[in-house]
Amino acid sequence: MNNKLSLLYRKDGTQKFLSSLIAILLGMVFGSILIAIVGLNDSDIGGKGVFDGIKLVFLGLFSTGMKDGSLTFGFNPSLFGDMLFRATPLIMTGLSVAVSQKTGLFNIGAPGQYLMGTTVSLMIALSIPASSVPPVVIWLLAFLGGILAGALWGAIPGLLKAFLNINEVLACIMTNWISAILTTWLFDVSRFSVFRGPATSAMGDPIVLNGSFKNLIESTKSAYVYMTNYNNVATAKLGLDKLFPGSQVNGGILVAILLAVVVYIVINKTTFGYQLKACGANRHAARYAGIQDKRNIVFSMAIAGGLAGAGASLYWLSGNTEFAWQTYQSLPAVGFNGIPVALLAINNPIGVIFSGVFMAMLNIIGTRLKALTAYNEYITDVIIAAIVYLSAFALVIRMWLGGRKKKKEAAPKPAEPAPVQPAAEKPVETSDPAVSEEQKGGAQA
Amino acid sequence: MSFLIQQTLLYSIPLMIVALAGVFSERSGVINLALEGIMIMGAFVGVVAVRAFQGMQFFIDAEANGSWMTLQLTGLAVMLIAAFAGAVFSLLLSYSAISLRADQTIGGTALNLLAPAISLFLISLIAKQTTLNLEGGLNSADLFMLKRSTLGIEPTEKLNFFTETFVVKNYPATYICILVFVIMAIILYKTRFGLRLRSCGENPQAAASLGINVFKMRYAGVTISGALAGMGGFVYAMTTQNCSANGDVAGFGFLALAVMIFGNWKPLNIAFASLLFGLLKCIAVSFSTLDINGDGIYLLKDKIHVSSYLYMMLPYLITLIVLSLTSKNSRAPKAEGIPYDKGMR
Numbered sequence: 001m002n003n004k005l006s007l008l009y010r011k012d013g014t015q016k017f018l019s020s021l022i023a024i025l026l027g028m029v030f031g032s033i034l035i036a037i038v039g040l041n042d043s044d045i046g047g048k049g050v051f052d053g054i055k056l057v058f059l060g061l062f063s064t065g066m067k068d069g070s071l072t073f074g075f076n077p078s079l080f081g082d083m084l085f086r087a088t089p090l091i092m093t094g095l096s097v098a099v100s101q102k103t104g105l106f107n108i109g110a111p112g113q114y115l116m117g118t119t120v121s122l123m124i125a126l127s128i129p130a131s132s133v134p135p136v137v138i139w140l141l142a143f144l145g146g147i148l149a150g151a152l153w154g155a156i157p158g159l160l161k162a163f164l165n166i167n168e169v170l171a172c173i174m175t176n177w178i179s180a181i182l183t184t185w186l187f188d189v190s191r192f193s194v195f196r197g198p199a200t201s202a203m204g205d206p207i208v209l210n211g212s213f214k215n216l217i218e219s220t221k222s223a224y225v226y227m228t229n230y231n232n233v234a235t236a237k238l239g240l241d242k243l244f245p246g247s248q249v250n251g252g253i254l255v256a257i258l259l260a261v262v263v264y265i266v267i268n269k270t271t272f273g274y275q276l277k278a279c280g281a282n283r284h285a286a287r288y289a290g291i292q293d294k295r296n297i298v299f300s301m302a303i304a305g306g307l308a309g310a311g312a313s314l315y316w317l318s319g320n321t322e323f324a325w326q327t328y329q330s331l332p333a334v335g336f337n338g339i340p341v342a343l344l345a346i347n348n349p350i351g352v353i354f355s356g357v358f359m360a361m362l363n364i365i366g367t368r369l370k371a372l373t374a375y376n377e378y379i380t381d382v383i384i385a386a387i388v389y390l391s392a393f394a395l396v397i398r399m400w401l402g403g404r405k406k407k408k409e410a411a412p413k414p415a416e417p418a419p420v421q422p423a424a425e426k427p428v429e430t431s432d433p434a435v436s437e438e439q440k441g442g443a444q445a
Numbered sequence: 446m447s448f449l450i451q452q453t454l455l456y457s458i459p460l461m462i463v464a465l466a467g468v469f470s471e472r473s474g475v476i477n478l479a480l481e482g483i484m485i486m487g488a489f490v491g492v493v494a495v496r497a498f499q500g501m502q503f504f505i506d507a508e509a510n511g512s513w514m515t516l517q518l519t520g521l522a523v524m525l526i527a528a529f530a531g532a533v534f535s536l537l538l539s540y541s542a543i544s545l546r547a548d549q550t551i552g553g554t555a556l557n558l559l560a561p562a563i564s565l566f567l568i569s570l571i572a573k574q575t576t577l578n579l580e581g582g583l584n585s586a587d588l589f590m591l592k593r594s595t596l597g598i599e600p601t602e603k604l605n606f607f608t609e610t611f612v613v614k615n616y617p618a619t620y621i622c623i624l625v626f627v628i629m630a631i632i633l634y635k636t637r638f639g640l641r642l643r644s645c646g647e648n649p650q651a652a653a654s655l656g657i658n659v660f661k662m663r664y665a666g667v668t669i670s671g672a673l674a675g676m677g678g679f680v681y682a683m684t685t686q687n688c689s690a691n692g693d694v695a696g697f698g699f700l701a702l703a704v705m706i707f708g709n710w711k712p713l714n715i716a717f718a719s720l721l722f723g724l725l726k727c728i729a730v731s732f733s734t735l736d737i738n739g740d741g742i743y744l745l746k747d748k749i750h751v752s753s754y755l756y757m758m759l760p761y762l763i764t765l766i767v768l769s770l771t772s773k774n775s776r777a778p779k780a781e782g783i784p785y786d787k788g789m790r
Contacts, residue, residue, distance in 0.1 A: 034563075106551075164772040169478070169550055174761045174762075177758075178761045181761075329696065375570075378563075379562075382563055385556075388554060389552065389559065393545040
């Protein structure tokens with residue numbers, strides 16, 4: 001038994017997993033420290049506020065509200081559903097970053113690819129009248145359009161990298177901002193032919209969209225694009241709304257999980273995947289072995305872009321999300337958060353599912369903090385940033401884990417399993433609920 | 446015309462100084478993607494510092510008496526505070542990139558995520574909203590801008606072109622930044638320290654063999670970079686955002702990165718590149734009200750029917766094109782992005 005444990009501990013995968021857990025734990029501790037520092041210096045918050053804040057950071061997913069001034073905890077299906085809903089685009093952008101990493105490319109362009117996917121899929125979803133084409137077909141067309149747009153956008157830095165050897169990070173940064181401005185431009189000037197949507201307003205009349213993607217029907221909403229359910233286009237719920245009543249969850253999460261599995265199979269079980277990885281490991285050696293490195297680099301970036309675009313489609317086609325089209329001054333955080341998602345999963349597509357859900361959980365925790373305490377949702381962004389920073393030297397943590405092991409080997413044998421227990425158990429306490437619950441959710445669905 | 450030049454300067458100067466910040470870091474061998482984050486940090490700390498000064502008696506007196514010299518000196522002090530904040534913040538990057546030899550791109554990205562998160566977290570706690578303004582609804586112009594009244598010029602007096610353009614309605618911070626830019630460029634190119642720093646970005650092993658401490662030099666490069674970017678962030682917030690902080694500098698840090706690439710990592714080229722990009726930014730922002738020769742015709746809006754979005758996009762497009770055209774003979778530092786390893790000699 002001890003022998004098995006130590007074997008497991010020594011495995012590369014385990015050490016990677018542990019280093020991610022350590023990064024998560026340290027990130028959350030850092031967030032808690034910040035909460036404590038701020039709270040103790042602010043007389044409005046005080047010791048109890050600090051305690052509540054820290055409790056929420058770790059257990060926010062199970063928060064059910066506030067009763068008589070103290071937090072109550074329990075299973076909250078709407079939070080779980082929202083978590084799965086928000087996890088959908090995160091899993092996709094995480095996959096996007098992970099796939100490009102396999103080819104040795106750092107896809108910081110996911111925000112841009114995500115935006116292009118958003119633009120194209122929203123435009124398709126809103127401009128084909130649901131009165132003449134079945135909504136399911138429109139949904140599929142919009143989904144594929146989003147993927148294609150993302151793929152094309154991702155291919156640009158890929159082409160520049162493959163043929164002109166331009167650093168993909170720089171090219172991605174430029175294309176990100178170009179897409180941010182392009183999105184605003186397109187939504188600002190585009191018109192589609194006026195049609196009578198089959199969706200009905202609260203008054204029972206058919207809604208006549210006014211030929212602009214901007215929501216000009218409802219006052220104060222002109223900064224947003226119409227929700228796709230104005231055109232009766234919405235992702236099927238597939239019964240998940242029954243499972244998690246009161247939440248936004250829909251079938252998109254299942255599509256995301258399915259895509260993650262597909263990516264896993266392609267990367268690990270096919271020749272094409274092997275070629276991608278070979279180019280990542282050593283581009284020149286791969287070429288020497290007869291692999292077309294340039295083609296694979298372009299493909300890798302295009303796939304990455306397509307995945308990010310798919311994430312955008314899944315999120316915005318849900319029917320109940322409103323896209324603020326004035327993006328020219330900022331990039332979507334979901335795109336950048338694909339980086340920590342992939343980092344935490346050590347670029348393993350299956351791991352991305354869990355780290356994506358974890359990131360979404362942090363997101364939900366943020367909303368709970370804002371709703372129930374004096375703190376605000378940005379603390380979870382701090383935690384995410386801290387995790388990214390720590391993942392940057394995950395290698396050091398791994399070396400530290402490995403190094404400790406070696407020292408123990410030199411020591412007398414009976415002492416061996418001792419360090420395993422605390423290291424393996426501590427992180428599990430905090431993050432396991434999310435993971436195991438997610439598994440349950442997936443299994444039930 | 447005066448308006449156009451003034452506005453262009455407002456946008457160019459932060460770009461120029463932050464692009465030079467990028468040069469210092471990259472020349473020492475560390476890719477600094479965190480320019481955006483450091484700018485956000487500098488802007489946030491700067492605005493907090495101005496608010497702190499607003500509570501002090503000497504500042505209140507100076508404001509009441511209109512003693513603009515005191516106000517300007519305070520502005521300068523805040524610039525130094527912002528620079529210090531940027532330098533401290535950039536230590537996070539240097540620690541991970543230099544001491545721990547971690548991936549510099551990921552480290553920079555982490556800082557870019559961290560800066561808006563921390564500043565928005567604190568701004569929301571201080572201001573109960575996402576924008577931190579000056580106390581008492583004051584404008585940045587009230588405190589730090591040179592006005593006719595501060596210089597004792599009558600409102601109706603006709604001014605010559607030079608005064609009209611470069612003195613009235615200008616921020617002295619602009620000229621301080623230009624001065625800093627020149628000094629730092631000379632340090633980078635004409636001093637022993639600068640040569641050593643640059644050598645660490647080209648061939649750190651060779652530099653080390655000549656007795657240069659590569660770690661120290663890279664720390665110096667990134668820290669100077671952080672200081673300049675932090676200062677640039679505050680100057681940006683002061684001159685174009687009315688001295689407010691909202692955890693965002695609208696991609697200026699990345700634009701500065703583009704300026705640096707477009708300027709081929711050389712200060713003089715960067716100065717021109719930032720003027721060009723600043724002009725484009727200025728055109729994009731004041732597109733519909735830009736009256737270049739003062740004849741009441743809005744040339745860009747009414748005569749040249751090109752969307753303002755194109756002008757916004759151009760800097761990034763130009764950079765991409767320049768990157769593709771010059772990829773063969775780019776002057777990018779050779780060792781940038783590669784952690785220094787003594788054993789690689």
